[in-house]
Amino acid sequence: MKMGNRRIQFSLAVIFCAGVSASVAQEPDKLVRWVPADANAVILIDVDALFKAPLAIRENWQKQAADRFVNHEINVPPDAHRVVMASQLDLGGGLQPVWEMGVVELDRTPSLALVARREGGKLDSIAGHSAIRLDNGRMAVELEPGILLGTAQPNRQIISRWVGSVKTETTSRLSPFLQQSLKQADRTSQLLFALDLLDSVTVNSAKDLLAKFEPLKGKEADQADIADILASVKGILLTVHVTDKREGSVHVEFSKPTVIMKSVAKPLLEEILKSLEISLEDSDHWVVTVSGSALEVKVEFSQADLRRIVSLLAASSVSHDVHEATASEPSPEAEKAEISRKYFRSVKTLVDELRKSLNKSRDNHAVWMERYARKIDDLPIKDVDKDLLVFGGNVSSSLRYQAQAGRVAALRSGVREAQPVYQSYSYGAGAVGPYGSYGGYSFSGTARVMPNYTQIRTEEHASASQVRIAEMKQIEDGMVQIRRAMTERYNIEF
Numbered sequence: 001m002k003m004g005n006r007r008i009q010f011s012l013a014v015i016f017c018a019g020v021s022a023s024v025a026q027e028p029d030k031l032v033r034w035v036p037a038d039a040n041a042v043i044l045i046d047v048d049a050l051f052k053a054p055l056a057i058r059e060n061w062q063k064q065a066a067d068r069f070v071n072h073e074i075n076v077p078p079d080a081h082r083v084v085m086a087s088q089l090d091l092g093g094g095l096q097p098v099w100e101m102g103v104v105e106l107d108r109t110p111s112l113a114l115v116a117r118r119e120g121g122k123l124d125s126i127a128g129h130s131a132i133r134l135d136n137g138r139m140a141v142e143l144e145p146g147i148l149l150g151t152a153q154p155n156r157q158i159i160s161r162w163v164g165s166v167k168t169e170t171t172s173r174l175s176p177f178l179q180q181s182l183k184q185a186d187r188t189s190q191l192l193f194a195l196d197l198l199d200s201v202t203v204n205s206a207k208d209l210l211a212k213f214e215p216l217k218g219k220e221a222d223q224a225d226i227a228d229i230l231a232s233v234k235g236i237l238l239t240v241h242v243t244d245k246r247e248g249s250v251h252v253e254f255s256k257p258t259v260i261m262k263s264v265a266k267p268l269l270e271e272i273l274k275s276l277e278i279s280l281e282d283s284d285h286w287v288v289t290v291s292g293s294a295l296e297v298k299v300e301f302s303q304a305d306l307r308r309i310v311s312l313l314a315a316s317s318v319s320h321d322v323h324e325a326t327a328s329e330p331s332p333e334a335e336k337a338e339i340s341r342k343y344f345r346s347v348k349t350l351v352d353e354l355r356k357s358l359n360k361s362r363d364n365h366a367v368w369m370e371r372y373a374r375k376i377d378d379l380p381i382k383d384v385d386k387d388l389l390v391f392g393g394n395v396s397s398s399l400r401y402q403a404q405a406g407r408v409a410a411l412r413s414g415v416r417e418a419q420p421v422y423q424s425y426s427y428g429a430g431a432v433g434p435y436g437s438y439g440g441y442s443f444s445g446t447a448r449v450m451p452n453y454t455q456i457r458t459e460e461h462a463s464a465s466q467v468r469i470a471e472m473k474q475i476e477d478g479m480v481q482i483r484r485a486m487t488e489r490y491n492i493e494f
Contacts, residue, residue: 029172030105030147031082031083031084031103031104031105031147032044032084032103032172032174032182033166033172033173034084034103034143034147034149034162034163034166035084035086035101035103035172035173035174036086036088036099036101036162036165036173037165037173037174038088039086039087039088039174039175039178040087040088040089040091040175040178040195040196040197041086041087041088041089041193041194041195041196041312041313042084042085042086042174042178042181042182042192042193042194042313043084043085043086043191043192043193043194043309043310043312043313044082044083044084044085044182044191044192045082045083045190045191045192046082046189046190046191047080047081047082047083048081048082049190050190050191050242053190053242053243054243054244055242055243055244055245055246056242058244079106079107080104080105080106081105081106081107082104082105083102083103083104083105084102084103085100085101085102085313086100086101086102086313087099087100087101087312087313089195089312089313091197091200092200094277094366094367094370094407095276095277095278095312095367096370097313099151099153099158100151100152100153100313101149101150101151101153101162102149102150102151103143103147103148103149103150104147104148104150105146105147106146106147106148107146108145108146109142109145109146109147109148112130112131112132112140112142115132116132120134120135121133121134121135124139126139126141126156126159126160126163127160127161127163127164127167129141129142129143129163130142137152137154138150138151138152139151139152139153139156139159141159141163143163149162149163175196175198177194177196177197177198177234177235177253178194178196178235181194181235181237182194189239189240189241189248190240190241190242191239191240191242191248191306191309192237192238192239192240193236193237193238193239193309193312193313194235194236194237194238195235195236195237196234196235197233197234197235197236198233198234198235200233201230201231201233202231203227203228203231205231206226206227206228206230206231207223207224207227209227209230209271209275210223210226210227210230211223213264213267213268213271214267215263215264215267215268216264222260225260226260226261226264226268228256229254229256229257229258229260229261230254230272232254232255232256233252233253233254233255234253234254234255235252235253236250236251236252236253237250237251237253238250238251238309239251240301240306240309245300246300246301246302246303246305246306247298247299247300247301248298248299248300248301249296249297249298249299250269250273250280250296250297250299251294251295251296252269252272252294252295252296253293253294254293254294254295255293256293257292257293258290258291258292258293258294258295259290261290261295262290265288265289265290265295266283266286266287266288266297268295269286269288269295269297270283270286277365277366277367277368278308278312278367280299280301280302280305280308281302281304281305281357285300286298286299304353304356304357307353308368308371311368311371311372311374311375312367312371333490335383336383336384336385336490337490337492338492339380339382339383339384340383340384340385340388340486340490340494341486341490341492341494343379343380343381343384343385343388343389343392344388344482344483344486344494345494346376346379347376347379347391347392347395347479348479350372350375350376351372351395351475351479353372354368354369354372354399355472358468358472365403365406366403366404366406366407366410367403369399369400369402369403369406370399370400370403372399373395373396373397373399373400373403374396376392376395376396376399377393377396379392385486385489387482387485387486388482388486391478391479391482394475394478395475395478398471398474398475401467401471402464402467402468402471402472405463405464405467405468406464406468408464409463409464
C-alpha cells in the first residue's frame with residue numbers, strides 16, 4: 001500500500017471515536033471549544049509528548065500506534081498531534097454514554113473524497129463544513145484545516161447544532177469544573193481525564209453509602225457531616241505523566257472543607273471510585289492526602305488502568321472503520337493469518353486483564369466488562385477468520401451478560417438493604433417460694449432491627465460470582481479450542 005493512503009487511513013482512524021488525545025500543555029482551547037456544552041467528561045492526551053516519554057520509546061509506542069489492534073494501553077494514530085475526546089456520561093446509569101465525540105489535530109486534513117471512494121462512505125456537508133458519513137453511520141466533519149470532528153452520533157441534526165453553535169464563539173463552553181481542571185492540570189502530564197459530578201449526589205444517597213461504610217459504622221454524627229461534603233462534590237480530575245513509569249494523581253474536588261475526612265480518606269476515596277464503578281488497581285499502596293476541599297492521591301497506574309480510563313469515553317483506542325485495503329484487493333493467505341492472529345491476541349489481552357482484576361478485587365466490574373465488550377466489538381473485522389469473529393462475538397456477549405448479572409445483584413442488594421427487618425423477642429419473670437411459683441409474667445413481640453448489610457452483600461455477590469465463574473470458564477475453554485483450530489488452519493502460532 002502507498003504511504004499516502006496509509007497516512008489518510010491513520011488520520012481518519014482517530015476521529016471515529018478512536019483514541020483520545022489532546023495537548024494538555026499546548027493550548028487545548030483550540031480543540032476544546034468544539035466540545036458540546038453539555039459534556040460532563042473530557043479526556044485529553046498530548047500525543048507528541050506521549051511518544052517522547054522514555055517508556056514509550058523503550059516499548060516503541062509510536063510504531064505500535066500503526067497497529068489497529070489492542071497491543072498497548074493508549075493506541076493512537078502516529079500522525080495525530082492532539083485530540084480531545086468528550087462525552088455526556090449517564091451518572092445514574094452505569095456511566096453509559098449518552099453521546100461521544102472527538103476532535104483531532106493533524107498536520108493536514110485527509111482527502112474525504114478519496115476516503116469516500118475507497119471505503120464506501122458518502123460525502124456530506126454539515127453546517128457549511130465538509131463531511132463524510134461511512135456506511136455504518138459514523139461521521140467525520142472538517143472543522144478547520146487539519147482539525148476534524150468524529151462521532152458515532154446517528155442524529156445529523158445534533159451534529160449540525162454542535163458545529164453551528166461554535167462558529168461565533170472562540171472559547172470553551174464546558175462546565176466550570178471541566179474548564180478549571182483543564183487550566184489547573186499539570187503541564188507535564190500527557191493525559192488528563194476530568195469528570196464533572198456537580199449535582200449528581202444527594203445528601204440522602206451519600207448517607208446510604210456511608211451507612212454501609214465500615215470505618216464509620218455506628219458514627220452517625222460523622223456520617224451526617226461527611227454526607228454533606230460528599231453531596232457537594234464537584235468532580236474528579238485524573239492526570240497521568242508517563243516517564244519510565246505511568247505516574248499521576250487522582251484529585252476529587254468538593255465545595256466544602258474535607259478535614260473531617262482525614263482519618264478515613266483512603267478507604268473513602270476507594271469507596272467513591274467503587275460507587276462509580278471505576279475502581280483502579282493496586283489501591284493498597286495509595287497514600288491519600290486531605291487538603292482544603294479536596295482528596296488527592298499520587299498513583300502509579302498499571303497498563304490496564306490506562307486502558308480502562310481511555311475506555312470510559314471511547315470503546316476502543318483505535319477506530320476500525322477505515323481499512324488498509326479495498327474490498328477489491330483481497331488479502332493473501334499470509335496476511336489473513338496475521339490479521340486473525342492479531343484479533344485473537346487482542347481478545348485474549350482484554351480477557352486476561354479482566355480476569356486479573358476480578359481475582360484481585362470483589363468490586364462491581366460491570367462498567368469495565370461493558371467497555372471491554374465494546375472494545376472487542378470495535379476490533380477490525382476485515383480479513384479476520386470467520387470462526388474467530390464468532391468467538392469474539394460470543395466473548396463480547398458473555399461479558400455483557402456478566403455485567404448485567406453484577407448490576408442485578410447490586411440492585412437486589414439495595415432492595416434487600418432497604419427492606420425492614422423484624423426480629424421476634426420474648427421474656428418473662430417470676431418468683432419461686434417453698435410452696436411453688438407465683439407472680440410470674442411474660443412478654444413477646446417483634447422489633448425492627450438494622451439489616452445485616454455485610455451478609456446481604458456477600459449473598460448477592462456470591463450469586464453474581466456464580467455467573468461470572470461459569471461464563472469465564474466457557475470463555476477460557478473457547479480460547480483454548482479456537483487457538484488450537486487457528487494454529488492448525490494457518491500453520492502459525494496463535
